[in-house]
Amino acid sequence: MAELELTLDILEILSYNCLMNPDSPFLREDAVKLLHRHGIGPTRQRIDIAHILFSEHQHLSADQIQARIDAHHAYASKATVYNTLKLFVEKGLLREVLVDPTKVFYDSNVGAHHHFYDVASGKLMDIPADEITISNLPKIPPGMVSAGIDVVVRIRSAV
Numbered sequence: 001m002a003e004l005e006l007t008l009d010i011l012e013i014l015s016y017n018c019l020m021n022p023d024s025p026f027l028r029e030d031a032v033k034l035l036h037r038h039g040i041g042p043t044r045q046r047i048d049i050a051h052i053l054f055s056e057h058q059h060l061s062a063d064q065i066q067a068r069i070d071a072h073h074a075y076a077s078k079a080t081v082y083n084t085l086k087l088f089v090e091k092g093l094l095r096e097v098l099v100d101p102t103k104v105f106y107d108s109n110v111g112a113h114h115h116f117y118d119v120a121s122g123k124l125m126d127i128p129a130d131e132i133t134i135s136n137l138p139k140i141p142p143g144m145v146s147a148g149i150d151v152v153v154r155i156r157s158a159v
């Protein structure tokens with residue numbers, strides 16, 4: 001049984017720039033270019049974090065990102081990782097997906113899309129934006145506009 005939860009988020013959906021091309025690996029110099037394009041000063045740690053995050057399309061928690069950084073011997077403190085992720089989100093490089101108040105994922109796909117969330121494994125999977133149709137949305141309060149809609153469909157094994 002899937003439970004549908006509709007979250008109206010103050011999310012600026014930016015067009016997804018296709019970073020994940022299997023034919024051309026995402027190099028450190030690509031990470032530097034990406035940071036420049038988004039007006040972010042390329043410090044060594046920002047480059048390390050961008051290189052790890054954007055080498056493939058993935059959904060990672062801050063702890064998982066920290067573990068990958070440690071595994072790559074690219075030392076960065078917890079505070080640095082946190083601040084860098086916050087900056088990447090602000091600059092539109094990363095999208096935050098809030099599954100519940102204790103679970104935040106960082107999504108390297110900033111294009112419009114929705115998610116399946118496996119409550120048993122804690123895994124997040126993409127649902128293309130056009131596979132969900134939303135109707136009967138409440139009227140947006142005067143003076144406000146929609147900044148994006150994202151849906152989390154919670155799933156678990158049927159057996």
Ligand SMILES: [Zn+2]
Binds near residue numbers: 059109126
């Ligand atoms: Zn996603």
